[in-house]
Amino acid sequence: xxxxxxxxxxxxxxxxxxxxxxxxxxxxxxxxxxxxxxxxxxxxxxxxxxxxxxxxxxxxxxxxxxxxxxxxxxxxxxxxxxxxxxxxxxxxxxxxxxxxxxxxxxxxxxxxxxxxxxxxxxxxxxxxxxxxxxxxxxxxxxxxxxxxxxxxxxxxxxxxxxxxxxxxxxxxxxxxxxxxxxxxxxxxxxxxxxxxxxxxxxxxxxxxxxxxxxxxxxxxxxxxxxxxxxxxxxxxxxxxxxxxxxxxxxxxxxxxxxxxxxxxxxxxxxxxxxxxxxxxxxxxxxxxxxxxxxxxxxxxxxxxxxxxxxxxxxxxxxxxxxx
Numbered sequence: 001x002x003x004x005x006x007x008x009x010x011x012x013x014x015x016x017x018x019x020x021x022x023x024x025x026x027x028x029x030x031x032x033x034x035x036x037x038x039x040x041x042x043x044x045x046x047x048x049x050x051x052x053x054x055x056x057x058x059x060x061x062x063x064x065x066x067x068x069x070x071x072x073x074x075x076x077x078x079x080x081x082x083x084x085x086x087x088x089x090x091x092x093x094x095x096x097x098x099x100x101x102x103x104x105x106x107x108x109x110x111x112x113x114x115x116x117x118x119x120x121x122x123x124x125x126x127x128x129x130x131x132x133x134x135x136x137x138x139x140x141x142x143x144x145x146x147x148x149x150x151x152x153x154x155x156x157x158x159x160x161x162x163x164x165x166x167x168x169x170x171x172x173x174x175x176x177x178x179x180x181x182x183x184x185x186x187x188x189x190x191x192x193x194x195x196x197x198x199x200x201x202x203x204x205x206x207x208x209x210x211x212x213x214x215x216x217x218x219x220x221x222x223x224x225x226x227x228x229x230x231x232x233x234x235x236x237x238x239x240x241x242x243x244x245x246x247x248x249x250x251x252x253x254x255x256x257x258x259x260x261x262x263x264x265x266x267x268x269x270x271x272x273x274x275x276x277x278x279x280x281x282x283x284x285x286x287x288x289x290x291x292x293x294x295x296x297x298x299x300x301x302x303x304x305x306x307x308x309x310x311x312x313x314x315x316x317x318x319x320x321x322x323x
Contacts, residue, residue: 022170024135027313034304041302045316049158050301052165053219057289059178061226064251065187069179074172077124082188084120085144088112089195102150106200110147117141125172132170135313139163142311144193145202152197153205154218154299155306160189161219166315182223187253190220194260206305213275213292217257218300221276222292224254228285236288240269240280 031040040046092112094103113120117137122130143160145152164181167173173181196202197216204215213221228234238244239258249255261273270277282288300306312318 022132022314024132024315025313026134027138027311027316029308029310030312030318031304031308031310037302037304037307039318039320040307040310042320043312043318044321045310045312045318046301047321048169048316049162049165050297052168053161053222053296054293056178056182057223057226057293060182060223061229062231063179063183063227065183065227065253066251067179069183070176071180071184072174072177074124074167075177075180075184078167078185079188081120081124082185082192085113086192086195089192089199094199094201101201101203103200104150106145106150106196106202107147109196109200110144113144114141114147124167125170129170129172132166132315135315136163136166136170138311138313139166142309143189145196146205149203149205150200151203151205152193152216153306154216155205155309157193157217157219158300158306158310160186162310162316169315182253186220186223187256190217190253190256193217198264206303212299213295214257214261214273218292218296220253220257222289222296224252224257225285225289225292227252228254229289231285236282236285237280240277 031037088109092105092109095105097104117140118133121137121140122133125133125136139159139162143156143163145156164173164185193216204212234244234248234252239255242262245255245258245262249259258276261276262269265272279288279291282291
């Protein structure tokens, strides 16, 4: 499901998906100049990452948060890990400092994650895959913001999606975990990120100001709009109405994100979230969904300031896609 079929044995029969042989490496940056962007767009990593995002987008189509789906042991372990990160925020209150934004207590919180990441990831992986922990832990550390600048943006969000993609590639998460990956794991991740952003007053990373979709997130708008495709009553024009948001945010990720924006920002919606306001004029959710995927590629994945921080290893490889 995530980039390429299963390996075949010599007789052309499909082998079972595990164990695929990887020689794990600690991921590193490969995109150091604007001309390197072509290398990224042709890479196996780009194909696998986009394939992962789109597979999940298909998986949640027309599904509410409250629908039936299975929750595997790995998903439970991921939720426990995110609960640990959440608890560390409570244990690391913001400090008194002159500047309102970028509370330095975030660095204390981050240092804890930096130290513990590999152990946290090892606890999620099946025992025969513990050797993947150093590689996969890098994406977890990249997924929570930057401790120097105390900021957070779509590049960090992409690192969390990359982290989940790697867990799929090593077989810790499976195809049948799709709904739980978004409705449980990604949703919990969002809540922890919202709490970090609020608690430590994090700056938006590389914000495009009013031209960006949201100061911090992008993926939940893609997947959230897919959930709403063909909804019998809710149309894109409704999400700017607070009454609708309050009534339906428990069912739909898109509306959950709008609710958070409404809580964080004051003034007319059209002014503080101009791009989303424009989207509310699109006639159907499937058009919104397609448009957001295009926008995500253009505004996030094809922007050098975002991708220069992306790291490549054996699971998300900078090597060009095999023809």
